[in-house]
Amino acid sequence: MDFWASVLILFRRWCITVPACLATLAMCAAAYYTVPQQYRSDSILVLTTPLSGGTQATNRNVPNSITNPMMNFDRSLSLSASIVIQLMNSTETALSLGITPGGPTSYAVSNGSSNPELLETGPFIFVTATAPDARTAQDLTEKVSAAAASALAQRQDELSAPGPTQIHMVVVVPPTLAQPLTGSPMRAAAAAGALAGLMSLGAVFGFESLQSHRRRRRAEEQRATEQDDPGPRAAPGAAPEVGTAVNGSRAGRSALVDHRRVNGAARATSGNVLDVLENPARGDDGSESEVR
Template sequence: MRMDFWGAVLVVLRRWYVVVPTFLLCIGAAVGMYAAVPVTYTSSAGIVLTIPKTGSSLPVNSKQPDPVTNPLLNFDDGLSMSASILIQALSAPEVGTELGVVPGGKTGFTVSNGATNPEWMMSGPFVFIEAESDTAEGAEGIVTKLVARAKEEMAKRQTAVGAPQQTFLNVTVVVPPTTPIAESGSKSRAAAAAGAAGLILSFFAAFAVESFLDARRARRAKEAAAVADWGAVKPAQDSGRPGVSPVLHG
Protein backbone atom coordinates (compact mmCIF):
# COMPACT_ATOMS: atom_id res chain seq x y z
CA MET A 1 0.00 0.00 0.00
CA ARG A 2 1.45 3.31 -1.10
CA MET A 3 1.71 5.90 1.63
CA ASP A 4 2.72 9.50 1.06
CA PHE A 5 4.65 11.70 3.46
CA TRP A 6 1.65 13.17 5.26
CA GLY A 7 0.07 9.77 5.54
CA ALA A 8 3.19 8.54 7.28
CA VAL A 9 3.13 11.55 9.60
CA LEU A 10 -0.48 10.79 10.52
CA VAL A 11 0.43 7.20 11.32
CA VAL A 12 3.24 8.35 13.61
CA LEU A 13 0.97 10.85 15.36
CA ARG A 14 -1.83 8.33 15.68
CA ARG A 15 0.49 5.73 17.18
CA TRP A 16 2.43 8.10 19.40
CA TYR A 17 1.97 5.74 22.33
CA VAL A 18 4.18 3.26 20.44
CA VAL A 19 6.70 5.73 19.01
CA VAL A 20 7.50 7.60 22.23
CA PRO A 21 8.25 4.64 24.53
CA THR A 22 10.28 2.87 21.85
CA PHE A 23 12.31 5.99 21.10
CA LEU A 24 12.93 6.70 24.80
CA LEU A 25 14.05 3.12 25.32
CA CYS A 26 16.53 3.43 22.46
CA ILE A 27 17.77 6.78 23.78
CA GLY A 28 18.45 5.08 27.09
CA ALA A 29 20.39 2.39 25.24
CA ALA A 30 22.37 5.10 23.43
CA VAL A 31 23.25 6.78 26.71
CA GLY A 32 24.34 3.45 28.14
CA MET A 33 26.43 2.75 25.07
CA TYR A 34 28.07 6.17 25.31
CA ALA A 35 28.99 5.47 28.92
CA ALA A 36 30.21 1.95 28.14
CA VAL A 37 32.55 2.87 25.27
CA PRO A 38 35.93 3.69 26.84
CA VAL A 39 37.75 6.96 26.20
CA THR A 40 40.97 6.62 24.21
CA TYR A 41 44.00 8.86 24.45
CA THR A 42 46.41 9.73 21.66
CA SER A 43 49.94 11.07 21.77
CA SER A 44 52.38 11.72 18.94
CA ALA A 45 55.92 12.75 18.16
CA GLY A 46 57.92 13.71 15.10
CA ILE A 47 61.58 13.07 14.34
CA VAL A 48 63.81 14.02 11.42
CA LEU A 49 67.01 12.47 10.12
CA THR A 50 69.86 14.84 9.35
CA ILE A 51 73.40 14.49 8.01
CA PRO A 52 76.24 15.41 10.39
CA LYS A 53 77.59 18.91 9.93
CA THR A 54 80.85 17.43 8.64
CA GLY A 55 79.00 15.62 5.87
CA SER A 56 78.19 12.04 5.01
CA SER A 57 81.73 10.98 4.11
CA LEU A 58 85.22 11.17 5.57
CA PRO A 59 87.83 13.30 3.81
CA VAL A 60 90.43 11.43 1.77
CA ASN A 61 93.12 13.74 3.07
CA SER A 62 92.86 14.35 6.81
CA LYS A 63 94.77 17.59 6.35
CA GLN A 64 91.95 18.87 4.16
CA PRO A 65 88.74 18.20 6.13
CA ASP A 66 85.35 18.51 4.53
CA PRO A 67 83.68 21.89 4.96
CA VAL A 68 81.30 22.25 7.87
CA THR A 69 77.68 22.58 6.75
CA ASN A 70 74.31 23.24 8.36
CA PRO A 71 72.58 19.84 8.75
CA LEU A 72 69.17 21.45 8.23
CA LEU A 73 70.30 22.72 4.83
CA ASN A 74 71.89 19.49 3.72
CA PHE A 75 69.24 17.00 2.61
CA ASP A 76 69.42 14.31 -0.05
CA ASP A 77 67.45 11.26 -1.17
CA GLY A 78 69.51 9.03 1.09
CA LEU A 79 67.82 10.55 4.11
CA SER A 80 64.38 9.71 2.75
CA MET A 81 65.49 6.14 2.11
CA SER A 82 66.91 5.87 5.62
CA ALA A 83 63.65 7.22 7.05
CA SER A 84 61.70 4.58 5.10
CA ILE A 85 63.95 1.85 6.49
CA LEU A 86 63.47 3.18 10.00
CA ILE A 87 59.69 3.29 9.56
CA GLN A 88 59.64 -0.33 8.41
CA ALA A 89 61.83 -1.39 11.33
CA LEU A 90 59.71 0.35 13.95
CA SER A 91 56.47 -0.98 12.43
CA ALA A 92 57.55 -4.61 12.82
CA PRO A 93 55.27 -6.60 15.17
CA GLU A 94 58.32 -7.76 17.13
CA VAL A 95 59.11 -4.17 18.11
CA GLY A 96 55.62 -3.69 19.49
CA THR A 97 55.90 -6.91 21.48
CA GLU A 98 59.24 -5.83 22.94
CA LEU A 99 57.70 -2.51 23.98
CA GLY A 100 54.76 -4.21 25.67
CA VAL A 101 52.14 -3.70 22.98
CA VAL A 102 49.92 -6.77 22.73
CA PRO A 103 48.22 -7.41 19.35
CA GLY A 104 44.52 -6.65 19.74
CA GLY A 105 45.13 -4.96 23.08
CA LYS A 106 44.06 -1.54 24.29
CA THR A 107 47.32 0.12 23.23
CA GLY A 108 48.53 0.48 19.66
CA PHE A 109 50.74 2.70 17.53
CA THR A 110 51.52 3.67 13.96
CA VAL A 111 54.78 4.85 12.43
CA SER A 112 54.76 6.65 9.08
CA ASN A 113 56.28 9.51 7.13
CA GLY A 114 53.23 11.61 7.94
CA ALA A 115 51.44 10.95 4.67
CA THR A 116 48.24 10.07 6.56
CA ASN A 117 48.43 13.14 8.79
CA PRO A 118 47.16 16.45 7.29
CA GLU A 119 49.78 18.37 9.26
CA TRP A 120 52.63 16.25 7.91
CA MET A 121 51.69 15.93 4.23
CA MET A 122 55.24 15.74 2.94
CA SER A 123 57.85 13.23 1.91
CA GLY A 124 61.40 13.27 3.13
CA PRO A 125 63.47 12.30 6.15
CA PHE A 126 60.56 12.54 8.55
CA VAL A 127 59.21 9.86 10.86
CA PHE A 128 55.84 10.43 12.50
CA ILE A 129 54.86 8.35 15.54
CA GLU A 130 51.35 8.17 16.95
CA ALA A 131 50.07 5.96 19.78
CA GLU A 132 46.63 5.28 21.15
CA SER A 133 45.76 3.79 24.53
CA ASP A 134 43.01 3.61 27.10
CA THR A 135 45.15 5.69 29.48
CA ALA A 136 47.05 8.92 28.97
CA GLU A 137 50.18 7.43 30.51
CA GLY A 138 50.03 4.43 28.20
CA ALA A 139 49.80 6.55 25.04
CA GLU A 140 52.62 8.92 25.98
CA GLY A 141 54.77 6.08 27.31
CA ILE A 142 54.69 4.15 24.04
CA VAL A 143 55.60 7.25 22.03
CA THR A 144 58.54 7.97 24.33
CA LYS A 145 59.76 4.37 23.99
CA LEU A 146 59.46 4.49 20.20
CA VAL A 147 61.47 7.70 19.96
CA ALA A 148 64.25 6.09 22.00
CA ARG A 149 63.98 2.92 19.92
CA ALA A 150 64.32 4.95 16.71
CA LYS A 151 67.69 6.30 17.86
CA GLU A 152 68.87 2.82 18.82
CA GLU A 153 67.66 1.34 15.55
CA MET A 154 69.47 3.90 13.40
CA ALA A 155 72.73 3.46 15.30
CA LYS A 156 72.49 -0.33 15.09
CA ARG A 157 71.81 -0.40 11.36
CA GLN A 158 74.58 2.04 10.52
CA THR A 159 77.00 0.00 12.61
CA ALA A 160 75.85 -3.17 10.82
CA VAL A 161 76.78 -1.75 7.40
CA GLY A 162 80.15 -0.51 8.68
CA ALA A 163 79.47 3.21 8.33
CA PRO A 164 82.09 5.45 10.00
CA GLN A 165 80.70 6.74 13.27
CA GLN A 166 81.57 10.31 12.26
CA THR A 167 79.06 9.99 9.41
CA PHE A 168 76.21 8.54 11.43
CA LEU A 169 72.88 10.19 10.73
CA ASN A 170 71.42 12.26 13.52
CA VAL A 171 67.96 11.44 14.84
CA THR A 172 66.54 14.78 15.93
CA VAL A 173 63.25 15.06 17.80
CA VAL A 174 61.40 17.99 16.25
CA VAL A 175 58.13 17.31 18.09
CA PRO A 176 58.57 15.68 21.50
CA PRO A 177 55.86 13.31 22.77
CA THR A 178 52.75 15.44 23.00
CA THR A 179 50.40 15.66 25.94
CA PRO A 180 47.81 12.90 25.48
CA ILE A 181 44.46 14.07 24.15
CA ALA A 182 41.21 12.31 25.01
CA GLU A 183 39.42 11.14 21.89
CA SER A 184 35.66 10.83 22.38
CA GLY A 185 34.80 10.50 18.70
CA SER A 186 34.16 6.76 18.95
CA LYS A 187 31.82 7.31 21.90
CA SER A 188 29.88 9.99 20.03
CA ARG A 189 29.62 7.86 16.89
CA ALA A 190 28.33 4.89 18.87
CA ALA A 191 25.71 7.04 20.63
CA ALA A 192 24.64 8.70 17.37
CA ALA A 193 24.29 5.32 15.67
CA ALA A 194 22.18 4.01 18.54
CA GLY A 195 19.99 7.14 18.46
CA ALA A 196 19.44 6.85 14.71
CA ALA A 197 18.63 3.16 15.05
CA GLY A 198 16.17 4.02 17.82
CA LEU A 199 14.39 6.57 15.63
CA ILE A 200 14.09 4.10 12.78
CA LEU A 201 12.94 1.35 15.14
CA SER A 202 10.26 3.58 16.68
CA PHE A 203 8.88 4.42 13.22
CA PHE A 204 8.96 0.76 12.26
CA ALA A 205 7.07 -0.15 15.44
CA ALA A 206 4.42 2.49 14.69
CA PHE A 207 3.83 1.17 11.17
CA ALA A 208 3.85 -2.43 12.39
CA VAL A 209 1.13 -1.67 14.96
CA GLU A 210 -0.84 0.28 12.34
CA SER A 211 -0.63 -2.62 9.91
CA PHE A 212 -1.65 -5.12 12.59
CA LEU A 213 -4.66 -3.07 13.67
CA ASP A 214 -5.75 -2.49 10.06
CA ALA A 215 -5.57 -6.22 9.39
CA ARG A 216 -7.54 -6.98 12.56
CA ARG A 217 -10.23 -4.44 11.65
CA ALA A 218 -10.52 -5.90 8.16
CA ARG A 219 -10.80 -9.43 9.56
CA ARG A 220 -13.49 -8.40 12.05
CA ALA A 221 -15.41 -6.55 9.35
CA LYS A 222 -15.30 -9.64 7.16
CA GLU A 223 -16.49 -11.84 10.01
CA ALA A 224 -19.31 -9.41 10.81
CA ALA A 225 -20.38 -9.38 7.17
CA ALA A 226 -20.39 -13.18 7.08
CA VAL A 227 -22.56 -13.33 10.21
CA ALA A 228 -24.93 -10.78 8.72
CA ASP A 229 -25.23 -12.77 5.51
CA TRP A 230 -25.88 -15.95 7.49
CA GLY A 231 -28.63 -14.30 9.50
CA ALA A 232 -30.27 -13.00 6.34
CA VAL A 233 -30.69 -16.50 4.93
CA LYS A 234 -34.21 -17.84 5.44
CA PRO A 235 -34.71 -21.57 5.97
CA ALA A 236 -36.49 -23.35 3.20
CA GLN A 237 -39.56 -25.25 4.33
CA ASP A 238 -40.13 -28.73 2.94
CA SER A 239 -43.97 -29.01 2.98
CA GLY A 240 -43.97 -32.57 1.62
CA ARG A 241 -41.68 -34.00 4.30
CA PRO A 242 -42.53 -32.75 7.77
CA GLY A 243 -39.93 -33.73 10.26
CA VAL A 244 -36.99 -33.15 7.87
CA SER A 245 -34.61 -30.50 8.97
CA PRO A 246 -34.87 -27.32 6.99
CA VAL A 247 -32.29 -26.73 4.27
CA LEU A 248 -30.57 -23.39 4.08
CA HIS A 249 -29.97 -21.88 0.68
CA GLY A 250 -27.29 -19.22 0.20
Protein backbone atom coordinates (compact mmCIF):
# COMPACT_ATOMS: atom_id res chain seq x y z
CA MET A 1 0.00 0.00 0.00
CA ASP A 2 1.52 3.30 -1.10
CA PHE A 3 1.31 6.67 0.61
CA TRP A 4 -1.64 8.11 -1.30
CA ALA A 5 -3.66 4.93 -0.88
CA SER A 6 -3.12 5.22 2.88
CA VAL A 7 -4.20 8.87 2.81
CA LEU A 8 -7.31 7.92 0.83
CA ILE A 9 -8.21 5.33 3.46
CA LEU A 10 -7.85 7.94 6.20
CA PHE A 11 -10.21 10.30 4.34
CA ARG A 12 -12.67 7.52 3.50
CA ARG A 13 -12.82 6.41 7.13
CA TRP A 14 -13.21 9.93 8.45
CA CYS A 15 -15.75 8.75 11.01
CA ILE A 16 -12.84 7.02 12.78
CA THR A 17 -10.00 9.35 11.82
CA VAL A 18 -11.57 12.54 13.20
CA PRO A 19 -12.46 11.15 16.66
CA ALA A 20 -9.02 9.50 16.83
CA CYS A 21 -7.30 12.84 16.09
CA LEU A 22 -9.36 14.58 18.75
CA ALA A 23 -8.53 11.84 21.25
CA THR A 24 -4.82 12.19 20.39
CA LEU A 25 -4.89 15.94 21.02
CA ALA A 26 -6.73 15.39 24.29
CA MET A 27 -4.13 12.87 25.44
CA CYS A 28 -1.29 15.25 24.54
CA ALA A 29 -2.89 18.07 26.51
CA ALA A 30 -3.57 15.80 29.48
CA ALA A 31 0.03 14.55 29.51
CA TYR A 32 1.40 18.10 29.23
CA TYR A 33 -0.64 19.44 32.14
CA THR A 34 -0.36 16.29 34.26
CA VAL A 35 3.44 16.29 34.44
CA PRO A 36 4.43 18.82 37.15
CA GLN A 37 6.30 21.93 36.06
CA GLN A 38 9.93 22.06 37.22
CA TYR A 39 12.12 25.11 37.85
CA ARG A 40 15.90 25.27 37.74
CA SER A 41 18.42 27.56 39.42
CA ASP A 42 22.22 27.53 38.90
CA SER A 43 25.28 28.80 40.71
CA ILE A 44 29.04 28.65 40.05
CA LEU A 45 31.72 28.46 42.76
CA VAL A 46 35.52 28.53 42.53
CA LEU A 47 38.31 27.55 44.93
CA THR A 48 41.14 30.01 45.58
CA THR A 49 44.42 29.84 47.45
CA PRO A 50 45.19 32.18 50.38
CA LEU A 51 47.43 35.20 49.86
CA SER A 52 50.17 33.71 52.05
CA GLY A 53 50.21 30.42 50.13
CA GLY A 54 49.75 26.91 51.39
CA THR A 55 52.49 26.96 54.03
CA GLN A 56 52.94 28.73 57.33
CA ALA A 57 56.14 29.13 59.33
CA THR A 58 55.72 28.27 63.00
CA ASN A 59 59.05 29.74 64.08
CA ARG A 60 61.01 32.41 62.30
CA ASN A 61 64.31 30.99 63.55
CA VAL A 62 63.49 27.46 62.46
CA PRO A 63 63.01 26.79 58.74
CA ASN A 64 60.36 24.13 59.34
CA SER A 65 56.87 25.17 58.29
CA ILE A 66 53.37 23.66 58.26
CA THR A 67 51.73 23.02 54.90
CA ASN A 68 48.03 22.55 54.17
CA PRO A 69 47.69 18.85 53.19
CA MET A 70 45.13 19.70 50.51
CA MET A 71 47.67 22.00 48.84
CA ASN A 72 50.72 19.81 49.06
CA PHE A 73 50.47 18.39 45.54
CA ASP A 74 50.05 19.50 41.96
CA ARG A 75 46.67 20.77 40.81
CA SER A 76 45.60 20.93 44.40
CA LEU A 77 42.65 23.24 43.76
CA SER A 78 41.14 20.94 41.11
CA LEU A 79 41.58 17.93 43.37
CA SER A 80 40.04 19.78 46.32
CA ALA A 81 37.04 20.72 44.14
CA SER A 82 36.64 17.07 43.16
CA ILE A 83 36.66 16.07 46.86
CA VAL A 84 33.95 18.61 47.66
CA ILE A 85 31.85 17.43 44.73
CA GLN A 86 32.02 13.83 45.93
CA LEU A 87 30.96 14.88 49.41
CA MET A 88 28.03 16.97 48.20
CA ASN A 89 26.66 14.25 45.89
CA SER A 90 26.47 11.66 48.67
CA THR A 91 23.11 10.47 49.95
CA GLU A 92 23.93 11.47 53.51
CA THR A 93 24.53 15.08 52.49
CA ALA A 94 21.25 15.15 50.51
CA LEU A 95 19.30 13.85 53.51
CA SER A 96 20.94 16.42 55.77
CA LEU A 97 19.70 19.14 53.41
CA GLY A 98 16.16 17.77 53.55
CA ILE A 99 16.20 16.27 50.05
CA THR A 100 14.52 12.91 49.55
CA PRO A 101 16.15 10.81 46.81
CA GLY A 102 13.73 10.33 43.92
CA GLY A 103 11.51 13.24 44.99
CA PRO A 104 10.45 16.26 42.93
CA THR A 105 13.17 18.43 44.50
CA SER A 106 16.79 17.59 43.71
CA TYR A 107 20.19 19.12 43.16
CA ALA A 108 23.43 18.25 41.40
CA VAL A 109 27.02 19.35 42.00
CA SER A 110 29.65 18.86 39.31
CA ASN A 111 32.82 20.33 37.85
CA GLY A 112 31.29 20.79 34.43
CA SER A 113 31.70 17.19 33.31
CA SER A 114 29.85 13.96 33.95
CA ASN A 115 32.88 12.51 35.74
CA PRO A 116 33.94 14.56 38.78
CA GLU A 117 37.29 12.76 38.90
CA LEU A 118 38.42 14.53 35.74
CA LEU A 119 40.52 17.55 36.69
CA GLU A 120 40.68 19.30 33.33
CA THR A 121 37.93 21.80 34.19
CA GLY A 122 39.91 23.45 36.98
CA PRO A 123 38.74 24.47 40.46
CA PHE A 124 35.19 25.31 39.41
CA ILE A 125 32.11 23.84 41.07
CA PHE A 126 28.71 24.00 39.35
CA VAL A 127 25.58 23.77 41.50
CA THR A 128 22.16 23.09 39.95
CA ALA A 129 18.90 22.81 41.89
CA THR A 130 15.52 21.68 40.52
CA ALA A 131 12.18 22.05 42.30
CA PRO A 132 8.44 22.38 41.52
CA ASP A 133 8.55 25.99 42.76
CA ALA A 134 10.82 28.78 41.55
CA ARG A 135 11.55 30.12 45.02
CA THR A 136 12.31 26.65 46.35
CA ALA A 137 14.80 26.02 43.56
CA GLN A 138 16.66 29.28 44.20
CA ASP A 139 16.74 28.72 47.97
CA LEU A 140 18.03 25.20 47.48
CA THR A 141 20.86 26.50 45.30
CA GLU A 142 21.92 28.91 48.03
CA LYS A 143 21.73 26.18 50.66
CA VAL A 144 23.83 23.74 48.60
CA SER A 145 26.46 26.42 47.90
CA ALA A 146 26.75 27.21 51.62
CA ALA A 147 26.94 23.50 52.43
CA ALA A 148 29.77 23.07 49.91
CA ALA A 149 31.79 25.86 51.54
CA SER A 150 31.13 24.35 54.97
CA ALA A 151 32.21 20.88 53.77
CA LEU A 152 35.48 22.29 52.41
CA ALA A 153 36.26 24.07 55.69
CA GLN A 154 35.36 21.01 57.74
CA ARG A 155 37.62 18.81 55.66
CA GLN A 156 40.56 21.15 56.14
CA ASP A 157 39.92 21.39 59.88
CA GLU A 158 39.96 17.61 60.11
CA LEU A 159 43.40 17.65 58.44
CA SER A 160 44.60 20.26 60.95
CA ALA A 161 45.43 22.75 58.22
CA PRO A 162 46.43 26.17 59.60
CA GLY A 163 43.83 28.86 59.15
CA PRO A 164 45.97 31.15 57.00
CA THR A 165 46.72 28.27 54.60
CA GLN A 166 43.18 27.05 54.09
CA ILE A 167 41.52 27.11 50.65
CA HIS A 168 38.65 29.51 50.28
CA MET A 169 35.48 29.10 48.22
CA VAL A 170 34.24 32.14 46.33
CA VAL A 171 30.88 32.56 44.64
CA VAL A 172 31.44 33.44 40.99
CA VAL A 173 27.80 33.38 39.87
CA PRO A 174 25.18 33.74 42.62
CA PRO A 175 22.04 31.61 42.48
CA THR A 176 20.12 32.64 39.40
CA LEU A 177 16.41 33.24 39.16
CA ALA A 178 14.69 29.91 38.65
CA GLN A 179 13.56 29.28 35.09
CA PRO A 180 10.79 26.85 34.09
CA LEU A 181 11.85 23.65 32.41
CA THR A 182 9.59 22.74 29.51
CA GLY A 183 11.46 19.59 28.58
CA SER A 184 9.63 17.16 30.85
CA PRO A 185 6.04 18.22 29.94
CA MET A 186 6.95 18.39 26.27
CA ARG A 187 8.52 14.93 26.34
CA ALA A 188 5.45 13.54 28.09
CA ALA A 189 3.13 15.16 25.55
CA ALA A 190 5.24 13.89 22.65
CA ALA A 191 5.24 10.35 24.02
CA ALA A 192 1.48 10.42 24.59
CA GLY A 193 0.89 11.85 21.11
CA ALA A 194 3.05 9.21 19.45
CA LEU A 195 1.31 6.40 21.30
CA ALA A 196 -2.17 7.77 20.60
CA GLY A 197 -1.29 8.36 16.93
CA LEU A 198 -0.14 4.77 16.47
CA MET A 199 -3.30 3.52 18.14
CA SER A 200 -5.44 5.74 15.90
CA LEU A 201 -3.75 4.51 12.73
CA GLY A 202 -4.15 0.94 13.92
CA ALA A 203 -7.86 1.49 14.51
CA VAL A 204 -8.42 3.06 11.06
CA PHE A 205 -6.50 0.49 9.04
CA GLY A 206 -7.81 -2.37 11.17
CA PHE A 207 -11.40 -1.31 10.43
CA GLU A 208 -10.56 -0.99 6.72
CA SER A 209 -9.04 -4.47 6.68
CA LEU A 210 -12.12 -5.89 8.40
CA GLN A 211 -14.47 -4.28 5.89
CA SER A 212 -12.38 -5.53 2.95
CA HIS A 213 -12.47 -9.05 4.36
CA ARG A 214 -16.25 -8.88 4.70
CA ARG A 215 -16.65 -7.66 1.11
CA ARG A 216 -14.49 -10.49 -0.22
CA ARG A 217 -16.42 -13.05 1.79
CA ARG A 218 -19.80 -11.77 0.50
CA ALA A 219 -18.52 -11.85 -3.08
CA GLU A 220 -17.32 -15.44 -2.68
CA GLU A 221 -20.64 -16.50 -1.17
CA GLN A 222 -22.53 -14.86 -4.06
CA ARG A 223 -20.38 -16.64 -6.65
CA ALA A 224 -20.88 -19.95 -4.89
CA THR A 225 -24.67 -19.41 -4.85
CA GLU A 226 -24.76 -18.65 -8.57
CA GLN A 227 -22.76 -21.77 -9.38
CA ASP A 228 -25.03 -24.01 -7.28
CA ASP A 229 -28.32 -22.48 -8.61
CA PRO A 230 -27.88 -21.39 -12.27
CA GLY A 231 -31.64 -20.59 -12.70
CA PRO A 232 -34.95 -22.24 -13.90
CA ARG A 233 -34.68 -24.70 -16.83
CA ALA A 234 -37.29 -25.39 -19.56
CA ALA A 235 -39.27 -28.65 -19.40
CA PRO A 236 -38.28 -31.41 -21.88
CA GLY A 237 -40.23 -31.17 -25.17
CA ALA A 238 -41.67 -27.75 -24.38
CA ALA A 239 -41.54 -25.30 -27.25
CA PRO A 240 -39.84 -22.03 -26.48
CA GLU A 241 -42.17 -19.08 -26.15
CA VAL A 242 -42.43 -16.70 -29.10
CA GLY A 243 -40.74 -13.38 -28.65
CA THR A 244 -38.37 -14.50 -25.89
CA ALA A 245 -34.62 -14.85 -26.12
CA VAL A 246 -32.47 -17.01 -23.91
CA ASN A 247 -30.04 -14.74 -21.99
CA GLY A 248 -30.05 -12.40 -25.00
CA SER A 249 -27.67 -14.75 -26.84
CA ARG A 250 -27.37 -15.41 -30.54
CA ALA A 251 -28.75 -18.94 -30.16
CA GLY A 252 -31.99 -17.56 -28.65
CA ARG A 253 -32.44 -15.14 -31.51
CA SER A 254 -31.85 -17.91 -34.09
CA ALA A 255 -34.47 -20.12 -32.44
CA LEU A 256 -36.95 -17.25 -32.57
CA VAL A 257 -36.34 -16.70 -36.31
CA ASP A 258 -36.73 -20.44 -37.07
CA HIS A 259 -39.96 -20.56 -35.10
CA ARG A 260 -41.38 -17.65 -37.11
CA ARG A 261 -40.36 -19.30 -40.39
CA VAL A 262 -42.13 -22.55 -39.45
CA ASN A 263 -45.33 -20.67 -38.59
CA GLY A 264 -45.20 -18.78 -41.92
CA ALA A 265 -44.75 -22.01 -43.92
CA ALA A 266 -47.63 -23.65 -42.08
CA ARG A 267 -49.92 -20.77 -42.83
CA ALA A 268 -48.95 -20.83 -46.54
CA THR A 269 -49.66 -24.58 -46.84
CA SER A 270 -53.06 -24.18 -45.18
CA GLY A 271 -53.96 -21.44 -47.65
CA ASN A 272 -53.07 -23.62 -50.68
CA VAL A 273 -55.17 -26.52 -49.46
CA LEU A 274 -58.20 -24.28 -48.99
CA ASP A 275 -57.82 -22.91 -52.51
CA VAL A 276 -57.78 -26.41 -54.00
CA LEU A 277 -60.93 -27.45 -52.13
CA GLU A 278 -62.89 -24.32 -52.95
CA ASN A 279 -61.98 -23.96 -56.70
CA PRO A 280 -62.68 -26.78 -59.24
CA ALA A 281 -59.87 -28.33 -61.27
CA ARG A 282 -58.93 -26.44 -64.40
CA GLY A 283 -57.08 -27.52 -67.49
CA ASP A 284 -54.02 -26.08 -69.01
CA ASP A 285 -56.14 -23.79 -71.19
CA GLY A 286 -57.99 -22.42 -68.22
CA SER A 287 -61.29 -24.35 -68.95
CA GLU A 288 -62.86 -26.53 -66.33
CA SER A 289 -62.08 -30.22 -66.79
CA GLU A 290 -64.95 -32.62 -67.12
CA VAL A 291 -65.60 -34.70 -64.17
CA ARG A 292 -66.70 -38.14 -64.96
